[in-house]
Amino acid sequence: MTQKRPHLADAGVLLTDLYQLTMLQGYFERDMFDTAVFEFFARKLPGCRNFYLAAGLEQALDYLEQLRFSDIELEWLATQRMFRPAFIDYLAGLRFxxxxxxxxxxxxxxxxxxxxxxxxPLPEAQLVESRLINLLHFQTLIASKAARVVLQAPGKRLVDFGLRRAHGAEAGVLAARASYLVGFSATATVLAGAQFGIPLAGTMAHSFIQAHANEAEAFEHFAHSLPASVVLLIDTYDTEAGAAKVVGLAPRLASAGIAVQGVRLDSGDLGEHARKVRAILDEGGLDKVTVFASGSVDEYLIGDLLAQGAPIDGFGIGTRLDTSSDAPALDCAYKLQEYAGLPRRKRSEGKATWPGRKQVYRRYDSAGLCSGDTLTLEGDATRGAALIQPVMRQGRRLRPSPSLEEVRRYTQRQLASLPMALRGLEPAVYPVHVSDTLRALAAEADRLITGGRGAAPPS
Amino acid sequence: MTQKRPHLADAGVLLTDLYQLTMLQGYFERDMFDTAVFEFFARKLPGCRNFYLAAGLEQALDYLEQLRFSDIELEWLATQRMFRPAFIDYLAGLRFxxxxxxxxxxxxxxxxxxxxxxxxPLPEAQLVESRLINLLHFQTLIASKAARVVLQAPGKRLVDFGLRRAHGAEAGVLAARASYLVGFSATATVLAGAQFGIPLAGTMAHSFIQAHANEAEAFEHFAHSLPASVVLLIDTYDTEAGAAKVVGLAPRLASAGIAVQGVRLDSGDLGEHARKVRAILDEGGLDKVTVFASGSVDEYLIGDLLAQGAPIDGFGIGTRLDTSSDAPALDCAYKLQEYAGLPRRKRSEGKATWPGRKQVYRRYDSAGLCSGDTLTLEGDATRGAALIQPVMRQGRRLRPSPSLEEVRRYTQRQLASLPMALRGLEPAVYPVHVSDTLRALAAEADRLITGGRGAAPPS
Incomplete structure (x- = not known):
């Protein structure tokens, strides 16, 4: 990313939980610098998701590459009466x-x-936990939601309208990125366009209409102001009357060389209004003018509207996308799986994890659709494509990241490879097999823990 | 805020929707600079909230005071082939x-x-819509959720643990602020401590335990590393066995001058574990050691646990707080209510608004509890306390903002003034009366609109 594009500033290394720093001091003072292996994964799918879609890696790698404590951060930490000077000195030189x-x-x-x-090394892998989860969780959350929308709306124009009710600045910008990589057409969030090159789209607000003496005047003014992109919001007072005004106005605009591209509906029964508005436009000779709908839109509403045959060409999707409102968080974790060469496993009730360095192999059927995964240990060669690949070595990316457009094309192919049942809104289960090799390692990790409970530990 | 404290950088003026900029160009080109009045409000309460709690004003005022386009932003906008040079020049000088x-x-x-x-002036009031909603919505969302938690847990220590699953960086930091102002005791989010002076708290992660040869060694190491704040996580392998280890360890720590302050439970049936752990600690002479619980905690679970008499002294509350998971968005809006001296009103189906500059008067009963509100026009003197007061004039704050501690004390008094029914988890309704004055203005605004539909407009 060049410095000349506007972008959201990175949040810095203090965007972490206090315990990471206090644990780090403990590791530092006991020379616990051996190699640790942590993995990020999600637990049970919410009932309203058939799969997760990975996103956020790009920001996670940026974070790791840029990780360092600034002088201001170190000075502030030194005032906290929790950290000893030698540890602060260590933090000053810490890099990933x-x-x-x-x-x-x-x-x-x-x-x-x-x-x-x-x-x-353990302290580095530990420190980054909070922000890595924060980055991977959010974009994965939004991409997983956006994928459902995209799959319900083939061929439709989908625009992210969610900034205002996204949870803060970064959520707004990264939700635009996550939905675009999944197949959305554009976002209304200007900073996301500036920072990531995502196409921008927008129409007008009700306030623009209200600030004018009447609706027709507002439409005409808007069309002259932005002739290349005339999409008129017609529901401020009465949707069908608004459509009739567009029909009345179109010849005068046409004589000025301006074509109305579309109308937007934002309230009421969108399917019913779309049918009436489509008829008014068609009768008025405006069959090329598209109908765009917004307002509480999500994959369920889109599925219903399109099943009814509602003549809607595109959707603006806001709150329900940018907050993933039916599942606003995923049960995900970043867990220690190995330390100093030994497998580690948490066994807390309902939260036990699989130890070791893992790999996922995915198999495909003769039609090219995914038919099942195997979760096993790295190096345990198994049929299928290995999904986990090296991306960073010694703190540096192994290669430049793919462009967002490349990620978008890859994602399209990935979605097209999902079994049909997983692409719909009805719950469906995908088979994931846990290998015997991995089960054996879990048993070994448990024996190590059992040793730790009473007898002398094995290390 | 001094420049020497670490803080999250402000997001900038491009954190807006594209249509704000295209509408602004329209206003600019037609000299529509008359005075506009916009108001931010929320519509219907979700079923799981009895009231909203206002928050985010401080960040909203910061945003308005600092609003300006940087050279980089202007240069980028100029490349977008949507905005004419005279308009870009106008933006360069734009301030709120x-x-x-x-x-x-x-x-x-x-x-x-x-x-x-x-x-x-209309363009200024319009431009700021997206970010003002983004800022006010999020902190109000979290404060409204946090208030329910605080009211369910009188006298308990409540700590925000939500950063990792908050929706991005700003959400994590501002959720810490919003929950602290409502009465939380502390946050685990270091940057929120640095930026806002919120007390920090934290214990240890499972990975700290797992990285040691055994649990007892991990406990002892942690206690020596952070002797002032020894709260030990005891559920990594077996909660009650962990509690027994704490009892076994305590005499050796005491002889080194270190007191265990608390233990943390993070999985399983928290009430059942708390009772067993409390008994183990008490039998071991550790009756001063507190029990702290985390893991899927929210106001409902706290209510249940305390109703059962579970011996829990404090709670760590994460995902369900920082995402307001049962209502992850509020139906709120920022709407034009007056322009150029005339009332304005949107009438879209299900989304009609009350026009004009409004005031809210709140009445109290003899016990000092709120007994009802009147929504009316500014200047329409009505019984009760006027809740809306001037805070900024000509783009500058009228007075320094209250400190976060002052806001916190004010909030405590406000929560104590709510009718008892509203403080509980059962749905309850508070009476809000819409004045005849306001109803009359709405009718007048409708007549103006009706004029706009067919006949010549009145302005």
Whole structure:
């Protein structure tokens, strides 16, 4: 990213939980610098998702490459009466020097399958936990929601309208990115256009109409002001009357060389209004004018509207996309799987994890559709395509990241490879097999823990 | 805020929707600079909220005071082939010069009651819509959720643990602020401590335990590393066995001058574990050691646990707080209510608004509890306390903002003034009366619109 494009500033290394820093001090003081392996994965799918879609890797790698404590941050930490001077000095020189393996952005994945693995000296791998989860969770959350919308609306224009009710600045910008990589056409969020090159789209607000003496005057003014992109909002007072005004206005605009491209509906029964408006436009000779709908739109509403045959050409999708409102968080974690060469496993009730460095192999049927995954250990060669690949070595990317357009094309192919049942809105289950090799390692990790409970530990 | 404290950078003026900029160009080219009045309010309460709690004003005022286009932003806009040079020149000089009236942060409010009013030349008041909503919506969302938690847990220590699943960086930091102002004790998010002075808290992660040869060694190491704040996570392998290890360890730590302050439970049936752990600690002479619980905690679980008498002294609350998971968005809006001296009103189906500059009067009963509100026009003197007050004139704050501690104390008094029914988890309705004055103005605005539909407009 060049410095000349406007962009959201990175949040810095203090965007972490306090315990990361206090644990780091503990590791530092006991020389616990051995290699740790952490993996990020999600647990059970919410009932309203058939798959997760990996996203956020690009921002995660940016974060790791740029990780360092600034003087201001170090000075502030030194005032906190929790950290000893030698530890602050250590933080001053801390960089991320580890390796990262990951699934590419846009890859569908399933419960317990890691999408990112960090292999690094323990303090480095620990410190980054909070922000890595924060970055991977959010874009994966939005991409997984956006994928459902995209799959319900083939051929439709989909625009992200969610900034205002996204949870803060970064959520607005990254939701635009996550939905675009999945197949959305554009976003209304200007900063996302500036930062990521995502196409921008927008119409007008009700306030623009209201600020004019009447609706027809507002339409005409808008068309002259932005002749290349005339999409008129027609529901401020009465949707069908608004459509009739567009018909009345079109010849005068045409004589000025301006074509109305579309109308937007934003309230009421969108299917009913779309049919009436389409008829008014068609009777008025405006059969090329498209109908765009917004207002509480999500994949369920789109599915219903299109099943009814509602003549809608595109959708603006806001709150329900940018907050993933039916599942606003995923049950995901970043867990220690190995330390100093030994497998590690958490066994807390309902939250046990699979230890070791894992790989996911995906098999395809003769039609090219995914038919099942195997979760096993790295190096345990298994039939299928290995989804987790090296992306960073010793703190540096192995290669330039793919462009967002490349990620978008990859994601399209990935979605097209999902079994049909997974692409719909009805719950469907995808088979993930846990290998015997992995089960054996889990048993070994448990024996190590059992040793830790009473007898002398094995290390 | 001094420059020496670490803080999240402000997002800039491009954090807006494209249509704000295209509408602005329209206003600019038609000299539509008359005074506009916009108000921010929320519509219907979700079924799982009895009131909203206003928050985010401080960040909204920062945004308005700092609003300007940087050279980089202007250069980027100029490349977009949508904006004419004279308009870009106008943006270069644009500042927010308007007035703001608002309810103080921490004030409970109800549907249709504005919490912020902007009075400014139309382009300025329009441009700021997207980011003002983004800022006010999110903190109000979190404060409204946090208030329910606080009211369910009188006297308990409540700590925000939500950063990792908050929706991005700003959401994590501002959720810490919003929950602290409502009465939370602390946050785990370091940057929120640095930026806002919120007390920080934290324990240890499972990975710290797992990285050690055994749990007891991890506990002892942690206690020596952070002797002032020894809260031990005991559920990594077996919660009650972990508690027994704490009992076994305590005498050795005491002889080194270190007192264990607490233990944390993070999985399983928290009430059942708390009872067993409390008994183990008490039998071991550790009756001063507190029990802290985390893991899928929200106001419902806290209510259940405390109703059962579970011996829990504090709670870590993460995902369900920072995403307001049962209502991850509020149906709120920022709407034009007056332009060039005339009332304006949107009448879209299900989304009609009350026009004009409004005031909310709140009445109290003899016990000091709120007994009802009246929504009316500014200047229409009505019984009760006027909740909306001037906070900014000509783009500058009228006075320094209250400190976060002052907001916190104010919020405590506000919550204590709510009727008992509203403080619980069962749905309850608060009476808000819409004045005849306001109804008359709405009718007048409708007549103006009707004029706009067919006959010549009145202006």
């Amino acid at each position: 020097t580890g390796d990262v393996h990951a699934m590419p952005e846009g890859t569908p994945f399933f419960p317990d399958e890691p999408i990112l693995r960090v292999t690094a | 010069t308007g007035d703001v009236h608002a309810m103080p942060e921490g004030t409970p409010f109800f549907p249709d009651e504005p919490i912020l009013r902007v009075t400014a």
